[in-house]
Amino acid sequence: MSTKNNVKVVVRVRPKLSEDKLWVDVVDDTTLQTVNPRDTTKTDQYEFARVFNSDCSQVDVYNNCAIDSLKHLMQGLNVSIFAYGPTGAGKTHTMLGTPTAPGIIPRSVNGLFQLIEESKEEGWKTEVSYSYLEIYNEKVHDLLVPKEQDLAIRCDLRGKIFVTDLAKEIITNKEEFNKSFGLAANNRTTASTLLNEHSSRSHSILILNVTRTQAVEPFARRHGKMYLTDLAGSENNRMTGNEGQRMRESGAIHFSLLALSNVVEALNKGQARIPYRDSKLTRLLQDALGGNSHSCLIINVAPEESHLYETQQTLLFARKSKRIINTVQKNETFVTPKMSAKKRRSEGGNNEAPIPKMPSLTPYMGRQKSSGFKTPFTPRQVQAIKEPVPFLSPLLRMSNKQNVMEESVSGMNERLLNLESTLMAQMREMNETLQTSHMNASHMNASHMNATCAHEMSTMGSSVADDALKEINNKLQELKEQQQKMQQQQQERAPSKGVPSGLADVTNSPLFCNNLPPKIKRRGFKSSAAPRNDDDFLNTPTKALRSSVINPEAQKRHNDDVLKLLNTGSIKELQVLQKVGQKRAELIKNWRQLHGDFTKVEDLTKVPGLNKRYVEGFLLCNLVVKVT
Numbered sequence: 141m142s143t144k145n146n147v148k149v150v151v152r153v154r155p156k157l158s159e160d161k162l163w164v165d166v167v168d169d170t171t172l173q174t175v176n177p178r179d180t181t182k183t184d185q186y187e188f189a190r191v192f193n194s195d196c197s198q199v200d201v202y203n204n205c206a207i208d209s210l211k212h213l214m215q216g217l218n219v220s221i222f223a224y225g226p227t228g229a230g231k232t233h234t235m236l237g238t239p240t241a242p243g244i245i246p247r248s249v250n251g252l253f254q255l256i257e258e259s260k261e262e263g264w265k266t267e268v269s270y271s272y273l274e275i276y277n278e279k280v281h282d283l284l285v286p287k288e289q290d291l292a293i294r295c296d297l298r299g300k301i302f303v304t305d306l307a308k309e310i311i312t313n314k315e316e317f318n319k320s321f322g323l324a325a326n327n328r329t330t331a332s333t334l335l336n337e338h339s340s341r342s343h344s345i346l347i348l349n350v351t352r353t354q355a356v357e358p359f360a361r362r363h364g365k366m367y368l369t370d371l372a373g374s375e376n377n378r379m380t381g382n383e384g385q386r387m388r389e390s391g392a393i394h395f396s397l398l399a400l401s402n403v404v405e406a407l408n409k410g411q412a413r414i415p416y417r418d419s420k421l422t423r424l425l426q427d428a429l430g431g432n433s434h435s436c437l438i439i440n441v442a443p444e445e446s447h448l449y450e451t452q453q454t455l456l457f458a459r460k461s462k463r464i465i466n467t468v469q470k471n472e473t474f475v476t477p478k479m480s481a482k483k484r485r486s487e488g489g490n491n492e493a494p495i496p497k498m499p500s501l502t503p504y505m506g507r508q509k510s511s512g513f514k515t516p517f518t519p520r521q522v523q524a525i526k527e528p529v530p531f532l533s534p535l536l537r538m539s540n541k542q543n544v545m546e547e548s549v550s551g552m553n554e555r556l557l558n559l560e561s562t563l564m565a566q567m568r569e570m571n572e573t574l575q576t577s578h579m580n581a582s583h584m585n586a587s588h589m590n591a592t593c594a595h596e597m598s599t600m601g602s603s604v605a606d607d608a609l610k611e612i613n614n615k616l617q618e619l620k621e622q623q624q625k626m627q628q629q630q631q632e633r634a635p636s637k638g639v640p641s642g643l644a645d646v647t648n649s650p651l652f653c654n655n656l657p658p659k660i661k662r663r664g665f666k667s668s669a670a671p672r673n674d675d676d677f678l679n680t681p682t683k684a685l686r687s688s689v690i691n692p693e694a695q696k697r698h699n700d701d702v703l704k705l706l707n708t709g710s711i712k713e714l715q716v717l718q719k720v721g722q723k724r725a726e727l728i729k730n731w732r733q734l735h736g737d738f739t740k741v742e743d744l745t746k747v748p749g750l751n752k753r754y755v756e757g758f759l760l761c762n763l764v765v766k767v768t
């Protein structure tokens with residue numbers, strides 16, 4: 141059974157940290173008032189589930205936002221608490237806190253173990269584990285077991301989002317958690333900006349998993365999941381003084397917060413497609429916003445005049461978020477306890493009819509040889525993995541199919557020609573034998589019987605040869621017709637099939653019609669071999685090829701087409717380009733929406749997530765060369 145709940149939105153106002161005027165006022169427990177930044181003679185009022193003023197304690201916030209969530213977690217529900225707001229407004233203080241004033245994360249773990257202790261008598265066995273990750277520059281990093289790798293976000297067969305290879309640590313008490321989490325928290329990326337000495341440069345998500353199994357009938361098993369998220373703050377780069385690396389981080393933060401705001405907007409408008417896939421953050425928070433989760437959004441704001449514009453933007457986001465409705469469902473299954481063979485025998489189980497098997501709720505778990513490792517794939521998926529399909533770009537896939545067909549036809553041709561020559565040789569042999577026997581027969585003036593026999597043999601031999609020849613000729617004719625038909629079909633299909641409308645110009649451009657398959661191009665320029673500057677670029681092994689294949693006009697036309705495609709192509713259309721898959725197409729489109737058109741293809745380096753080396757590879761693969 142499922143229930144519908146609005147996302148709970150509360151606001152916390154940080155204490156004043158500078159001598160600036162205070163422009164935010166808490167009217168009462170649920171109302172907040174700010175000066176309107178566009179017309180300072182006016183004020184704006186906002187209503188939320190709860191408004192905490194700057195005097196409130198960490199305990200007040202925990203009691204209001206987390207205690208109910210913990211109860212839900214114990215019942216096998218998904219819960220999510222996340223802190224949102226501009227940089228320096230107190231998000232990390234709210235979620236993590238300090239050793240003297242611990243925030244929601246340490247208090248929640250403490251509270252969870254207290255609840256487990258209290259419910260011990262009820263006949264439930266509980267297991268708690270946690271994972272901790274950060275999204276830094278649109279890459280997912282494990283904070284428990286740090287490694288360079290960008291972890292992939294996937295969706296399982298039941299539609300649940302998970303992060304591959306994310307470490308999970310089992311904890312049995314709060315001390316164990318504090319010890320391990322203390323180390324992991326140090327791995328988070330923070331840096332000093334003008335607005336915050338310890339500014340979070342990433343979004344961090346702590347995932348608490350609680351699995352409870354009932355020891356008595358009906359043997360229920362409940363899986364609760366709690367997401368505790370400290371988002372990176374939206375920042376005004378003029379105020380933070382960000383440059384270089386900080387600026388790039390800021391770009392990635394803005395990118396994902398914009399995606400978050402687009403998700404909220406789409407949910408409010410009741411759109412059919414919610415753009416969760418536009419960023420890693422929204423993908424991971426998919427359940428928290430509009431999905432299967434009890435969610436609480438803590439909005440942190442700074443009260444000073446200098447933050448007024450960011451405060452107003454944040455409150456507008458908060459106002460929209462409280463309209464989001466989540467559909468919450470208990471994650472509960474029922475397990476049949478395993479009984480040992482001995483116990484079954486002692487209970488006379490052997491004489492009873494076997495208990496019918498319940499249909500399994502879990503996906504097929506193909507057991508691997510000795511390790512006992514289970515794979516969550518269906519047999520068909522396992523088969524597909526065992527037989528990997530060679531990579532081919534969508535453009536090349538069609539021509540590859542064609543090549544395979546042509547190869548098989550030419551192979552058949554060859555075999556038929558061989559057959560024909562063998563037959564001809566045999567026929568020649570037969571004719572010779574017959575002629576000899578005929579000559580012998582007449583020479584020896586044999587009996588009439590012998591002569592007739594020889595004549596019949598000769599006639600029979602030549603008729604067999606005629607039939608075989610006719611058959612071969614027919615087959616060859618058929619094959620020729622088949623080949624012609626295929627060539628005709630290929631010509632008809634080339635401009636339209638597989639290529640989105642309006643892009644035929646680009647894909648038919650002489651530059652795309654070269655004979656180099658993308659695989660070869662890719663192999664030629666592995667990241668280590670990729671050129672690092674313009675000189676390298678012009679001296680790459682394709683230089684000769686480029687100069688021999690490209691005529692400057694076609695080259696310019698092609699470059700313009702590629703640029704046009706980057707500026708106007710939809711996500712699907714962008715994927716016509718080499719080295720551009722779904723994710724990169726989304727990055728390019730989002731950047732375009734934020735910053736307007738690309739002035740040149742090399743501007744791709746400005747897109748967060750596409751580094752210089754990638755763009756160089758992109759230029760090579762798409763055969764875009766600077767026009768001099």
Ligand SMILES: Nc1ncnc2c1ncn2[C@@H]1O[C@H](COP(=O)(O)OP(=O)(O)OP(=O)(O)O)[C@@H](O)[C@H]1O
Binds near residue numbers: 229341371
């Ligand atoms: N309620 C509060 N009481 C006391 N100090 C606070 C409170 N909220 C925030 N602060 C202080 O304000 C400063 C900035 O807070 P914090 O680092 O939590 O901001 P943030 O929103 O996480 O910023 P960023 O997005 O840059 O990481 C810190 O020094 C913190 O101790």
